[in-house]
Amino acid sequence: MPRSARQGLTNPWQFPQEAENEQFVSPSGSDLPIRAEPHGRNEDPEYIFMTDRNKRFNDLNTYLRGIFGCRVQKITIDAGFTCPNRDGTLSTRGCIYCNARGSGTGAYAKGLSVTEQLVRGKEALFKRYKAKKFIAYFQSFSNTYAPLEKLRSLYEEALGTEDVVGLSIGTRPDCVDESVLDLLQGYAEDHLIWIEYGLQSAHDATLVLINRGHDVRCFTNAVAETRNRGIKICAHVILGLPNETRAHMLETAETIAQAGIDGVKLHLLYVIKGTKLESLYRQGHYKCLEQQEYADLICDFLERIPAEIVIQRLTGDPHRDELVAPSWSMRKTETLNLIKELLEKRDSWQGKFS
Numbered sequence: 247m248p249r250s251a252r253q254g255l256t257n258p259w260q261f262p263q264e265a266e267n268e269q270f271v272s273p274s275g276s277d278l279p280i281r282a283e284p285h286g287r288n289e290d291p292e293y294i295f296m297t298d299r300n301k302r303f304n305d306l307n308t309y310l311r312g313i314f315g316c317r318v319q320k321i322t323i324d325a326g327f328t329c330p331n332r333d334g335t336l337s338t339r340g341c342i343y344c345n346a347r348g349s350g351t352g353a354y355a356k357g358l359s360v361t362e363q364l365v366r367g368k369e370a371l372f373k374r375y376k377a378k379k380f381i382a383y384f385q386s387f388s389n390t391y392a393p394l395e396k397l398r399s400l401y402e403e404a405l406g407t408e409d410v411v412g413l414s415i416g417t418r419p420d421c422v423d424e425s426v427l428d429l430l431q432g433y434a435e436d437h438l439i440w441i442e443y444g445l446q447s448a449h450d451a452t453l454v455l456i457n458r459g460h461d462v463r464c465f466t467n468a469v470a471e472t473r474n475r476g477i478k479i480c481a482h483v484i485l486g487l488p489n490e491t492r493a494h495m496l497e498t499a500e501t502i503a504q505a506g507i508d509g510v511k512l513h514l515l516y517v518i519k520g521t522k523l524e525s526l527y528r529q530g531h532y533k534c535l536e537q538q539e540y541a542d543l544i545c546d547f548l549e550r551i552p553a554e555i556v557i558q559r560l561t562g563d564p565h566r567d568e569l570v571a572p573s574w575s576m577r578k579t580e581t582l583n584l585i586k587e588l589l590e591k592r593d594s595w596q597g598k599f600s
């Protein structure tokens with residue numbers, strides 16, 4: 247573990263680091279710019295950013311390489327789950343920024359099994375990154391929201407796939423109970439198991455406004471139930487939620503800093519078609535963050551969370567066909583570079599003020 251960020255306010259992250267790990271792999275395997283490098287060199291701008299030696303935060307790829315000694319890549323899985331905020335249990339409307347696809351890749355609707363999705367993902371990610379090990383990332387909707395036997399069957403199908411060394415399971419904090427956590431705890435004895443809880447904001451008023459259907463207490467309870475089981479905990483946070491100021495977002499950073507979690511994913515709120523947020527945006531009731539503003543907020547956030555928290559994501563990946571605004575959210579590399587430049591300009595890093 248690098249030396250503490252507290253010691254002399256020095257940047258603990260100056261060693262070779264890599265960029266965001268999660269990679270959407272299309273069910274067809276064809277609509278991503280995944281390509282073999284003709285000269286043994288990868289000239290993808292994101293790859294160049296990834297290998298920058300001066301990145302100033304605790305990134306996921308370096309963390310994974312530290313554990314497994316090789317490039318490890320997440321493969322997104324759409325296993326056909328739903329969500330209590332969609333199926334009528336809590337609501338049928340969902341969170342105001344979520345469309346009916348629920349971040350799904352569409353692979354389940356195309357009839358692809360977990361194994362088939364993993365095999366395609368492995369092939370594509372080996373070509374692109376020379377990845378040798380993989381984490382099955384159950385991403386779409388709420389991936390603990392099903393009977394226990396169904397969960398066991400899906401998770402074990404993934405863990406039984408060659409070179410899959412762990413699971414990452416995206417879910418809501420109100421969709422876990424002791425039986426699910428016991429199941430994951432068993433896997434954690436010989437696999438890397440992450441659970442990803444959507445928090446989004448540490449403000450209950452915001453959670454009501456965005457129709458999350460749970461409060462902050464629900465998140466802190468889920469974290470308390472999950473800790474000390476060998477399961478790694480990641481929280482999802484969204485910057486730019488309606489009515490939130492910089493002060494609100496920094497309070498969320500403080501909550502994350504004290505939550506006792508292992509990782510965080512930071513997302514930009516963008517507007518996608520077919521959502522309540524789209525109506526608000528078109529009526530002039532919601533204004534998107536500007537790119538520079540977002541980069542500033544990310545730096546502020548990173549400075550306030552402990553250096554030990556693994557940063558799994560710094561922005562989102564909107565689908566071009568679904569995006570309404572802001573258009574800059576499609577330019578991910580540019581945003582990542584802005585964040586990097588800003589940290590350098592501030593001479594700052596993750597954990598500087600934590």
Ligand code: SF4
Pocket residue numbers: 329330331332339340341344345348386387388418444458
């Ligand atoms: S919890 Fe997730 S899947 Fe469910 S409505 Fe909200 S964003 Fe969509």
